[in-house]
Amino acid sequence: xxxxxxxxxxxxxxxxxxxxxxxxxxxxxxxxxxxxxxxxxxxxxxxxxxxxxxxxxxxxxxxxxxxxxxxxxxxxxxxxxxxxxxxxxxxxxxxxxxxxxxxxxxxxxxxxxxxxxxxxxxxxxxxxxxxxxxxxxxxxxxxxxxxxxxxxxxxxxxxxxxxxxxx
Amino acid sequence: xxxxxxxxxxxxxxxxxxxxxxxxxxxxxxxxxxxxxxxxxxxxxxxxxxxxxxxxxxxxxxxxxxxxxxxxxxxxxxxxxxxxxxxxxxxxxxxxxxxxxxxxxxxxxxxxxxxxxxxxxxxxxxxxxxxxxxxxxxxxxxxxxxxxxxxxxxxxxxxxxxxxxxxxxxxxxxxxxxxxxxxxxxxxxxxxxxxxxxxxxxxxxxxxxxxxxxxxxxxxxxxxxxxxxxxxxxxxxxxxxxxxxxxxxxxxxxxxxxxxxxxxxxxxxxxxxxxxxxxxxxxxxxxxxxxxxxxxxxxxxxxxxxxxxxxxxxxxxxxxxxxxxxxxxxxxxxxxxxxxxxxxxxxxxxxxxxxxxxxxxxxxxxxxxxxxxxxxxxxxxxxxxxxxxxxxxxxxxxxxxxxxxxxxxxxxxxxxxxxxxxxxxxxxxxxxxxxxxxxxxxxxxxxxxxxxxxxxxxxxxxxxxxxxxxxxxxxxxxxxxxxxxxxxxxxxxxxxxxxxxxxxxxxxxxxxxxxxxxxxxxxxxxxxxxxxxxxxxxxxxxxxxxxxxxxxxxxxxxxxxxxxxxxxxxxxxxxxxxxxxxxxxxxxxxxxxxxxxxxxxxxxxxxxxxxxxxxxxxxxxxxxxxxxxxxxxxxxxxxxxxxxxxxxxxxxxxxxxxxxxxxxxxxxxxxxxxxxxxxxxxxxxxxxxxxxxxxxxxxxxxxxxxxxxxxxxxxxxxxxxxxxxxxxxxxxxxxxxxxxxxxxxx
Numbered sequence: 015x016x017x018x019x020x021x022x023x024x025x026x027x028x029x030x031x032x033x034x035x036x037x038x039x040x041x042x043x044x045x046x047x048x049x050x051x052x053x054x055x056x057x058x059x060x061x062x063x064x065x066x067x068x069x070x071x072x073x074x075x076x077x078x079x080x081x082x083x084x085x086x087x088x089x090x091x092x093x094x095x096x097x098x099x100x101x102x103x104x105x106x107x108x109x110x111x112x113x114x115x116x117x118x119x120x121x122x123x124x125x126x127x128x129x130x131x132x133x134x135x136x137x138x139x140x141x142x143x144x145x146x147x148x149x150x151x152x153x154x155x156x157x158x159x160x161x162x163x164x165x166x167x168x169x170x171x172x173x174x175x176x177x178x179x180x181x
Numbered sequence: 182x183x184x185x186x187x188x189x190x191x192x193x194x195x196x197x198x199x200x201x202x203x204x205x206x207x208x209x210x211x212x213x214x215x216x217x218x219x220x221x222x223x224x225x226x227x228x229x230x231x232x233x234x235x236x237x238x239x240x241x242x243x244x245x246x247x248x249x250x251x252x253x254x255x256x257x258x259x260x261x262x263x264x265x266x267x268x269x270x271x272x273x274x275x276x277x278x279x280x281x282x283x284x285x286x287x288x289x290x291x292x293x294x295x296x297x298x299x300x301x302x303x304x305x306x307x308x309x310x311x312x313x314x315x316x317x318x319x320x321x322x323x324x325x326x327x328x329x330x331x332x333x334x335x336x337x338x339x340x341x342x343x344x345x346x347x348x349x350x351x352x353x354x355x356x357x358x359x360x361x362x363x364x365x366x367x368x369x370x371x372x373x374x375x376x377x378x379x380x381x382x383x384x385x386x387x388x389x390x391x392x393x394x395x396x397x398x399x400x401x402x403x404x405x406x407x408x409x410x411x412x413x414x415x416x417x418x419x420x421x422x423x424x425x426x427x428x429x430x431x432x433x434x435x436x437x438x439x440x441x442x443x444x445x446x447x448x449x450x451x452x453x454x455x456x457x458x459x460x461x462x463x464x465x466x467x468x469x470x471x472x473x474x475x476x477x478x479x480x481x482x483x484x485x486x487x488x489x490x491x492x493x494x495x496x497x498x499x500x501x502x503x504x505x506x507x508x509x510x511x512x513x514x515x516x517x518x519x520x521x522x523x524x525x526x527x528x529x530x531x532x533x534x535x536x537x538x539x540x541x542x543x544x545x546x547x548x549x550x551x552x553x554x555x556x557x558x559x560x561x562x563x564x565x566x567x568x569x570x571x572x573x574x575x576x577x578x579x580x581x582x583x584x585x586x587x588x589x590x591x592x593x594x595x596x597x598x599x600x601x602x603x604x605x606x607x608x609x610x611x612x613x614x615x616x617x618x619x620x621x622x623x624x625x626x627x628x629x630x631x632x633x634x635x636x637x638x639x640x641x642x643x644x645x646x647x648x649x650x651x652x653x654x655x656x657x658x659x660x661x662x663x664x665x666x667x668x669x670x671x672x673x674x675x676x677x678x679x680x681x682x683x684x685x686x687x688x689x690x691x692x693x694x695x696x697x698x699x700x701x702x703x704x705x706x707x708x709x710x711x712x713x714x715x716x717x718x719x720x721x722x723x724x725x726x727x728x729x730x731x732x733x734x735x736x737x738x739x740x741x742x743x744x745x746x747x748x749x750x751x752x753x754x755x756x757x758x759x760x761x762x763x764x765x766x767x768x769x770x771x772x773x774x775x776x777x778x779x780x781x782x783x784x785x786x787x788x789x790x791x792x793x794x795x796x797x798x799x800x801x802x803x804x805x806x807x808x809x810x811x812x813x814x815x816x817x818x819x820x821x822x823x824x825x826x827x828x829x830x831x832x833x834x835x836x837x838x839x840x841x842x843x844x845x846x847x848x849x850x851x852x853x854x855x856x857x858x859x860x861x862x863x864x865x866x867x868x869x870x871x872x873x874x875x876x877x878x879x880x881x882x883x884x885x886x887x888x889x890x891x892x893x894x895x896x897x898x899x900x901x902x903x904x905x906x907x908x909x910x911x912x913x914x915x916x917x918x919x920x921x922x923x924x925x926x927x
Contacts (some may be wrong), residue, residue: 018233021226028223035219039212046209156223164230171237173244173281 015168022164026157033153040146047139051132058128065121069114076110238280245284249273252285253292260300263332268339269293275341294337294344301333301352309359316374319364326356372423379423383437386416387444394452405522409445416441449526450534454541456523458549543806568615571601575620579627580651583643586631594624626685649677650686657695665766667695706763709773710756716775716805717755717785718748721793736831740797747792755785775804861901871898888912891919 080103087099252272254262262269271293273285308325317325330352338345393412397405420437424430530538575594579586598620606618630647656662656670671688681687723731723741731737759781763769772781786805793799871894892909895902905911906918 015233015237018230018237021229021233023226025223025226025230028219028221028226032216032219032223035212035215039209039216042209042212160223160227160230163227167230167234167237170278170280171234171241172279173241174248 015171018167018171019164022160022167026160026164029156029160030153033149033151033156036149036153037146040142040144040149044139044142044146047135047142051135051139054128054132054135058125058132061124061128062121065117065124069117069121072110072113072117076106076114079106079110241280242284245273245281246288248281249285249288249290250292253289254296256296256299259293259296263297263300263336266332266336268336271340290341290344293340294348297333297337297348298351301329301348302355304329304333305352305355305359309363313363316367316370319360319367322363322367323356323360326359330356375423376427379419380433380437382419383416383441386412387441390441390444390448391451394448404525406525413438413441413445446530446534450530450538450541453523453526453530453538454545457542458545540802540804540806543804565615568601568603571597571603572615572620575601575624576651576655579624580648583630583647586627591624591628591631598624646678646683646686649674650691653678653688653691654694657691662695663766664695667692706759706769709770710759713755713759713773713782713785714752716782717751717789719805720799720801721745721748721751721789734828734831736827736834740827744793744797744799747789747796751785751789751792754788755781888915888919891915 083099083102083106087102249272254269254271259269271286271289273287273289274282275286275290277283277286305326308329309322312322312325330349334345334349334352337348390409390412393408394405397408403411417434417438420434421430424433427433527535527538575597578590578594578597581590598617601617603620604616606616627647653670653674656667662670671692675688678691679687681689721744723745727737727741731741759769759773761767762772762781771777774780775782782805783803786801786803789805790801793801889909892907892915894900895907900907902918903911903914906914909915
């Protein structure tokens with residue numbers, strides 16, 4: 015009987031310690047997630063900057079194209095059958111505008127995506143903290159449960175003493 | 182040549198969206214290890230705890246089972262509760278969380294269930310034994326066992342429905358085993374019992390058969406034969422049902438039925454004989470007929486011939502049968518059922534049965550006659566005792582010395598005599614000395630004596646002599662005292678009285694008295710002698726029918742005469758020998774009684790058997806009853822054949838005589854014919870001579886005269902010719918005859 019109780023106590027303590035450890039683990043996970051979220055925002059910023067630089071590069075490239083058209087046109091080497099310089103400029107602007115807009119949009123996407131990821135990680139961190147709390151409570155409940163189980167087993171298997179009473 | 186303008190194209194290069202993935206390191210190995218470690222510890226401890234829990238649970242179970250078994254109600258408590266129809270309380274708690282309590286209840290329930298099962302089994306055994314002792318049917322046995330099963334199951338179900346159902350199942354199984362076993366043994370026992378019952382039934386049916394006859398009510402719709410047939414069929418059916426499937430059943434059935442049939446025949450014969458002699462139908466019994474004659478009349482009527490109304494010889498069923506007057510029903514004119522039944526039963530008897538019947542009738546008639554004789558003798562003895570008392574009183578009054586006899590004494594004697602019921606005179610069956618006339622004569626004699634003494638006349642007898650005379654007179658009148666005994670008494674007391682004279686007080690007078698009284702006793706002798714002679718000659722005396730049949734038949738008549746001579750001879754020798762025994766003082770009654778050993782009657786019956794067989798081919802039984810003529814159809818047929826043979830012998834003898842006469846007549850006739858022939862020859866010879874003369878003288882010239890002359894010659898010579906020729910009516914024939922004669926002459 016006493017072995018059963020002792021083991022039940024050990025099991026109860028183990029369960030509580032397990033809950034504590036799980037709570038700590040979840041807290042650590044939460045902290046890590048929060049760090050990850052910060053890093054994600056930072057990385058997003060970097061990526062945004064890259065995209066903004068590419069937009070700027072695109073604008074520069076567009077300007078280079080227009081200049082080359084002007085130069086070609088200025089030399090008289092124009093092909094009458096292949097367009098006019100204005101048209102070519104408009105076309106160059108069109109392409110360059112599109113690339114520019116795309117690069118700008120990419121910068122926005124990258125930033126927002128990074129923010130979303132960071133938010134999600136923060137959210138996960140909050141969940142981990144909740145899990146830690148729950149694990150702690152569960153550890154206590156598990157310990158109490160083990161104790162209750164031990165008590166119930168004791169009650170279930172108790173036999174009357176020599177006096178005949180059921181204890 | 183013109184050089185083309187540089188153009189901007191997306192193909193030459195562009196900006197594409199970026200794809201960025203972020204991996205967040207969320208695992209903490211140390212903490213995970215810690216979690217796993219604590220979890221593992223908790224699990225292992227829990228497992229240990231559970232293991233110890235199971236061990237403790239087992240221990241608690243064992244303790245609970247032990248405690249439950251100990252604390253369970255005892256057998257007596259269960260029995261008491263069951264008898265009271267109450268449920269018992271069990272320790273423990275079936276619904277408790279505690280294993281120990283559960284097991285206590287479980288164990289006590291098991292023990293209690295066992296007690297209930299044991300108790301129910303015991304009760305079932307008791308019910309089984311009781312029912313088995315009563316020999317109830319299997320169905321009733323099942324009902325009785327079901328009562329036990331249901332009662333205990335019901336009681337126990339109130340304790341535990343589940344266990345009750347289990348107990349019920351076990352008890353039902355036990356009950357079924359007993360039921361099957363009992364059913365098998367019951368059927369086996371029942372078969373034996375039924376077979377025993379059948380044998381007992383057969384024995385009772387055979388034993389009680391006389392009651393069927395005596396208890397039968399005649400005139401009902403069911404005849405006696407049908408009643409017996411019904412009883413027989415009933416017995417046969419029962420035996421077939423109970424023994425039909427047995428290997429030896431047929432033999433047993435045959436044995437019982439044979440016994441039944443034999444008893445039936447025996448009882449039928451007894452019943453027939455009893456009714457013949459003692460019943461209303463016993464018209465054949467007449468006091469003047471011997472048993473043999475009665476038996477004979479049963480077969481052929483009192484005259485020896487079978488006639489309508491004679492009784493058993495008739496067939497009352499034939500059309501036109503007219504029942505005799507004694508056999509008529511008062512309300513209608515049909516033969517009574519009793520007579521028909523007797524007739525029917527008699528017709529069923531075979532030859533052997535009829536022999537037995539006739540013998541039984543003869544025996545019963547003899548018994549009846551003896552009973553009547555005994556009754557008559559007893560009545561006579563009673564009357565004699567009464568009269569003897571009266572006479573003794575009178576004799577005692579008078580048996581005094583003469584000088585004491587006076588008028589008063591005589592007056593008393595006269596009064597007593599007057600009051601007595603004894604007959605006036607001696608009559609048939611009345612003792613000679615016990616009548617008023619004899620005693621009155623005695624009183625008168627005493628009166629005369631007294632008167633003579635008073636007048637001076639000598640009576641010739643003293644008072645002592647008178648007393649001696651009176652004493653001797655009683656002996657003389659006593660029929661049991663024989664003549665020889667009385668003669669001895671006389672010799673011893675010869676001096677008491679003179680031989681003669683003495684006023685009548687003498688021995689001669691007493692001897693005469695003895696002779697008279699003794700003769701009276703001889704009537705019995707004569708009767709016994711006559712009865713014996715009748716039996717001894719039975720079957721030898723010809724009946725009127727035989728005499729009639731023998732008329733004109735010499736052989737039959739001689740046979741009857743010889744038989745009658747033998748009867749006369751045997752009767753005469755029997756009578757002479759019996760008289761000799763009587764006269765010699767022997768016990769003639771003993772010798773004439775057929776029922777006493779070595780009697781004279783048997784001796785002459787044997788003589789009759791000895792002579793009758795070789796002489797007449799007649800057989801008689803040990804009672805002197807003729808077997809051949811009276812008993813059985815075969816015997817009757819043999820007798821008829823014997824008579825027929827005698828008749829045929831007589832007829833053959835007559836035929837021989839007739840043939841002898843005819844032969845003698847033929848001889849005479851032949852002699853006469855020879856003489857006639859000779860005479861005719863002479864005539865013819867003479868006639869031919871004359872004819873020749875006529876022919877020579879008349880024929881040539883006067884043929885008509887010749888013919889007339891021939892005719893005259895024929896007449897004259899007495900030649901026997903056809904009358905027409907002789908008379909001259911047939912001229913042609915005459916001519917032919919003449920021509921023939923003339924040719925012979927040539």
